[in-house]
Amino acid sequence: MNEIKVFCPATIANLNCGFDVMGLCLEGIGDEMIFRKVPEKGIRITEITGADLPYETDKNVAGVAALALIKSANPDFGFEIEIHKKIKAGSGIGSSSASAAGAVYGINELLGRPFSKHELVAFAMKGEVIASGSEHADNVAPCLLGGFTLVRGYNPLDVIKIESPSEIYAVVLHPHIEVKTADSRAVLPSSIPLKTAITQWGNLGGLIAGLYSKDYELIGRSLQDVVAEPFRKSLIPNFDLVKNSALDNGALGAGISGAGPSVFALCKGQSSAERVAYAMSSSYLDTGIPFDIHLSKVNDEGTKTIDY
Amino acid sequence: MNEIKVFCPATIANLNCGFDVMGLCLEGIGDEMIFRKVPEKGIRITEITGADLPYETDKNVAGVAALALIKSANPDFGFEIEIHKKIKAGSGIGSSSASAAGAVYGINELLGRPFSKHELVAFAMKGEVIASGSEHADNVAPCLLGGFTLVRGYNPLDVIKIESPSEIYAVVLHPHIEVKTADSRAVLPSSIPLKTAITQWGNLGGLIAGLYSKDYELIGRSLQDVVAEPFRKSLIPNFDLVKNSALDNGALGAGISGAGPSVFALCKGQSSAERVAYAMSSSYLDTGIPFDIHLSKVNDEGTKTIDY
Numbered sequence: 001m002n003e004i005k006v007f008c009p010a011t012i013a014n015l016n017c018g019f020d021v022m023g024l025c026l027e028g029i030g031d032e033m034i035f036r037k038v039p040e041k042g043i044r045i046t047e048i049t050g051a052d053l054p055y056e057t058d059k060n061v062a063g064v065a066a067l068a069l070i071k072s073a074n075p076d077f078g079f080e081i082e083i084h085k086k087i088k089a090g091s092g093i094g095s096s097s098a099s100a101a102g103a104v105y106g107i108n109e110l111l112g113r114p115f116s117k118h119e120l121v122a123f124a125m126k127g128e129v130i131a132s133g134s135e136h137a138d139n140v141a142p143c144l145l146g147g148f149t150l151v152r153g154y155n156p157l158d159v160i161k162i163e164s165p166s167e168i169y170a171v172v173l174h175p176h177i178e179v180k181t182a183d184s185r186a187v188l189p190s191s192i193p194l195k196t197a198i199t200q201w202g203n204l205g206g207l208i209a210g211l212y213s214k215d216y217e218l219i220g221r222s223l224q225d226v227v228a229e230p231f232r233k234s235l236i237p238n239f240d241l242v243k244n245s246a247l248d249n250g251a252l253g254a255g256i257s258g259a260g261p262s263v264f265a266l267c268k269g270q271s272s273a274e275r276v277a278y279a280m281s282s283s284y285l286d287t288g289i290p291f292d293i294h295l296s297k298v299n300d301e302g303t304k305t306i307d308y
Numbered sequence: 309m310n311e312i313k314v315f316c317p318a319t320i321a322n323l324n325c326g327f328d329v330m331g332l333c334l335e336g337i338g339d340e341m342i343f344r345k346v347p348e349k350g351i352r353i354t355e356i357t358g359a360d361l362p363y364e365t366d367k368n369v370a371g372v373a374a375l376a377l378i379k380s381a382n383p384d385f386g387f388e389i390e391i392h393k394k395i396k397a398g399s400g401i402g403s404s405s406a407s408a409a410g411a412v413y414g415i416n417e418l419l420g421r422p423f424s425k426h427e428l429v430a431f432a433m434k435g436e437v438i439a440s441g442s443e444h445a446d447n448v449a450p451c452l453l454g455g456f457t458l459v460r461g462y463n464p465l466d467v468i469k470i471e472s473p474s475e476i477y478a479v480v481l482h483p484h485i486e487v488k489t490a491d492s493r494a495v496l497p498s499s500i501p502l503k504t505a506i507t508q509w510g511n512l513g514g515l516i517a518g519l520y521s522k523d524y525e526l527i528g529r530s531l532q533d534v535v536a537e538p539f540r541k542s543l544i545p546n547f548d549l550v551k552n553s554a555l556d557n558g559a560l561g562a563g564i565s566g567a568g569p570s571v572f573a574l575c576k577g578q579s580s581a582e583r584v585a586y587a588m589s590s591s592y593l594d595t596g597i598p599f600d601i602h603l604s605k606v607n608d609e610g611t612k613t614i615d616y
Contacts, residue, residue, distance in 0.1 A: 021510045022513070203461065212520035
């Protein structure tokens, strides 16, 4: 195998009560990347479409993640990478993470899988530093592993795939405005009331229990965010409007995807998701802000090899 | 059925990362209570052994919980209650909660079970106010329901029983010193760093995932407390010594039971628990402080009717 094409999906991080630790993987929306073994050592990015990103390996998210992997695997050949972005940068559904995850997945496949997907998360995190200034796993973990993931902790890195029911669909509305991750971080307080923290971890416990026990009602009751949303929602015009339109039309829960500006809703079943998607779109049309909307089943597979 | 005898077990609240939300139910250690239907309406406490507690119904934890229940059920007869305490007051393993849970369980049985065990939690919480000044469910929930429980939230009350593996044993070492719950609350800060809160809820997520997936290693890695233990451990002489003796001898995790002073360890299997119990006892003997120690499987049944 000397050449493969890879699908690296979009992801929703945080999921309200799971701020900085939870994420889930989407189906149907994601980037494509092509990997080619070449005799010359190292990583070269040969083509980028769909986004204006640097070709210099050490300045590119995919390049840096790939370099971290080959530094560890040390093959006596090299790789060319093509990056075909479909996920918009800055949309809050893991655009940079898809590039980082795709890079380490593709190269690991061409190396004959020296690492498990779980092990690849640590390499992909190195790529995230280029995009966000810090190593974090809440998007790269679900992108690689699929489904719902929990980052239990970082010292050492401990990523857990959470068993989940099969009928969860996500709707994501992406308003075409820019919210810089740095700004989205800056609005958060450095300390929170202990009572607020207890409320948040009660809900996170409920979310995980609901996923394992396939209790959609419990999942819905748990999808609350008393930590980040109260501060971040002011960065997203008409956030309450679109969130409430989702909840009023049967969504299990709704909130900010990652650091925003995308707004997500989780639903039970496709027809519920379609109704919610329509309601969210209709409410947002009134704002006059351009947006796009995605409807996707939760993708249990994660990053994968696809046919040409 | 005009008279029953009830076993109301001891419980461990908090479980490190689950501060104020998690708890588990013990086997083998618990109070006994006797309930008798009588023609006169109301609740009378006719006998108390094992503790110096008030006989006035409205000043007694069991009495207040029982009153809350009959206020709702409104039977045209009354009840006599005998309370035989085995769990020492102030030990940190849910002594008052056992009385509150036992009271509502026993009366509900004699009424023909108008309420589910889940519904009884709210009545039992009323009794807790007498003991601790606030309505909380993290001990009464596991005492009634058995196993591991999560209090997702209070508005409205939402208690979830968490599926757990069968081979978890708890060891509890109770040093004979007094730690007042009020003092134990007072040492905690009212706010905590957001980073600390994230660490705690990552671990709580890991604990719940580990329980559902029967992953003992994950349960162990998750049993960390970065919120309460750093402040509370100074109230318990030689806490680090006894905790480390548990961890060094194979415990999955160890920490403060409830508000202390009891120290608990969770273990996989009985022989591991026996080794840990021996190690904890040996280390604490050196301190010269009297103590007792309990070894118990997790009790999946909770409060129950027993034979005379």
